[in-house]
Amino acid sequence: MTGGATAATAVRLRIRRAGVDDAAGLAAIHEAAFAGTGERGWREEEIARLIADDTITTLLATLADGRPAGFVMTRLGGLVADILSIAVAPAFQRRGIGGRLLAAALTDAAAGGAGRVFLEVAADNAAAQALYRQQKFEPVGVRKNYYRRADGSRADALVLLLPIGGGCGCDELS
Numbered sequence: 001m002t003g004g005a006t007a008a009t010a011v012r013l014r015i016r017r018a019g020v021d022d023a024a025g026l027a028a029i030h031e032a033a034f035a036g037t038g039e040r041g042w043r044e045e046e047i048a049r050l051i052a053d054d055t056i057t058t059l060l061a062t063l064a065d066g067r068p069a070g071f072v073m074t075r076l077g078g079l080v081a082d083i084l085s086i087a088v089a090p091a092f093q094r095r096g097i098g099g100r101l102l103a104a105a106l107t108d109a110a111a112g113g114a115g116r117v118f119l120e121v122a123a124d125n126a127a128a129q130a131l132y133r134q135q136k137f138e139p140v141g142v143r144k145n146y147y148r149r150a151d152g153s154r155a156d157a158l159v160l161l162l163p164i165g166g167g168c169g170c171d172e173l174s
């Protein structure tokens, strides 16, 4: 868990595994959160498929009244885990929810035996990069033109890595 939220801004949260029934709420969060990034929101059916995929864990943060506020999706399995997406509803950003979701995803990855966690982040997404830096992810590469924006433009992705747990995952990667 990060210390990102102050007492004044912190919200009471519950973090739980999402089910397929949560897909509509997650799609609404994804669309609203990514609107400012130029990236396409994921549709409810796409999200439902990802939630149902047993190699992927989806953690959902809900407010005290049950409203969904954010989610993180992680592909687990073997020594390498990948954060596929993280999003917090714009109204609840900057209150520590993203940090708490990411920390929970890292805990899950470590518990599942992962030694390394990878993710991609757009080179111009300063907010997400700051979140990942706070959790000690380090840049290890660039994927040129990785993202296609809604306006047809392309954006590079930075590949970030966080070693976790005891294993290095070296054999699996070689």
Ligand SMILES: CC(C)(COP(=O)(O)OP(=O)(O)OC[C@H]1O[C@@H](n2cnc3c(N)ncnc32)[C@H](O)[C@@H]1OP(=O)(O)O)[C@@H](O)C(=O)NCCC(=O)NCCS
Binding pocket: 002, 003, 004, 005, 033, 034, 037, 085, 086, 087, 088, 089, 092, 093, 094, 095, 096, 097, 098, 099, 100, 120, 121, 122, 125, 126, 127, 128, 130, 131, 132, 134
């Ligand atoms: C990235 C995102 C998930 C962060 O969620 P959040 O709940 O606002 O994050 P937190 O409040 O836990 O912030 C943790 C830290 O991240 C950094 N951070 C988060 N938002 C930031 C912003 N807009 N500008 C600068 N730094 C930011 C800060 O270091 C912050 O710590 P601080 O508040 O103590 O300074 C959220 O901005 C989001 O949904 N963005 C759109 C979707 C997206 O870009 N996802 C990542 C794709 S790779």
